[in-house]
Amino acid sequence: MFYRPEDGHGLPHDPFKAVVTPRPIGWISTRDSKRHDNLAPYSFFNAVASSPPQVAFGSNGSKPDRTRGKDSSEIALDTGCFCVNIVELAMKDRMNLTSGPYGAGMNEFDIAELERIECRTIDCFRVAEAPASLECRLVAGIDLLGEENRLIIGEVTGVHMRDDCLVDGRFDITRFRPLARLGYRDYSWIEDTFSMMRPSETTLNV
Numbered sequence: 001m002f003y004r005p006e007d008g009h010g011l012p013h014d015p016f017k018a019v020v021t022p023r024p025i026g027w028i029s030t031r032d033s034k035r036h037d038n039l040a041p042y043s044f045f046n047a048v049a050s051s052p053p054q055v056a057f058g059s060n061g062s063k064p065d066r067t068r069g070k071d072s073s074e075i076a077l078d079t080g081c082f083c084v085n086i087v088e089l090a091m092k093d094r095m096n097l098t099s100g101p102y103g104a105g106m107n108e109f110d111i112a113e114l115e116r117i118e119c120r121t122i123d124c125f126r127v128a129e130a131p132a133s134l135e136c137r138l139v140a141g142i143d144l145l146g147e148e149n150r151l152i153i154g155e156v157t158g159v160h161m162r163d164d165c166l167v168d169g170r171f172d173i174t175r176f177r178p179l180a181r182l183g184y185r186d187y188s189w190i191e192d193t194f195s196m197m198r199p200s201e202t203t204l205n206v
Contacts (some may be wrong), residue, residue: 003083011114017043018183022190025181026057027085029116030075031124032104037116038071039098039108039127041087043181055084055134065104069148073141076152080138081122084154085130088176089189095175095179121158131176135161 003009003018026045030038033140044058045058060071076082080194093206098108109125114123119135126133136154143150165175177189 009189010127013184015183018186022180022188023182025087025095025179026055027055027098027127028072028076028089028196029083029109029124029126030072030079030081033078034105036105037107037109037125038075039085039114039125040070040072041095041099041111042072045084048153052137053134053159054153055136055156056151057084058144059150059152060146060148063101063104069150073103073150073152076138076148076154077141079123080125082138082152082154083119083124083126083128084134084136085180086132086134088131089179090176091127091129092179092187101191105147119158121143126160129162130160131162131178132163132171133160134168135160164179 009015023043024045028042029041029050032038033049042057042059044060046056048054048056059070061069062069066074068077072082081135094112094114097112100111102108102111116146117128120127121135122137126135135158137157139153139155141152161171165171165177171189174193177191180188182188182192
């Protein structure tokens with residue numbers, strides 16, 4: 001099958017998100033200028049650079065009580081910071097609860113009964129139980145094609161890692177099973193891993 005997105009796919013559901021999988025989930029926490037805290041999951045999220053470390057999340061669509069897209073993107077643009085909390089399988093239900101269509105000023109930490117801790121390098125909370133949290137200062141907000149599609153890029157200024165996830169000096173994802181977003185209403189988790197050497201790290205016998 002081949003289709004051009006501009007012409008439509010002819011299927012019962014859009015396959016695009018099912019093709020680009022699995023996707024890590026960025027659980028974005030922010031605090032607006034009125035000191036209202038916000039927390040919401042974004043599956044258009046990933047690391048985009050390592051030196052200095054930078055991450056990005058994509059915000060799609062709008063809300064009637066916001067002038068520039070969703071809560072997280074507008075607050076990040078206004079305040080210049082946000083925090084990315086990594087989601088584990090054990091937190092799936094509380095993560096899902098924070099994805100609801102709540103009004104601006106509603107506190108998803110309270111709605112999902114999540115423990116919170118103040119970040120160290122930026123002014124907002126992070127999820128206390130998260131396996132890792134990345135404190136970020138805004139690098140850029142880029143308007144994308146389409147109505148209210150926006151890419152938010154941040155430099156990581158602080159990294160929190162849960163002590164039980166550190167094994168022999170390495171951050172071990174098998175200790176917490178990261179949650180991943182698939183297509184449609186589907187999710188998965190990572191449990192098994194394997195290692196491979198890059199060609200530059202080994203002698204090729206060609």
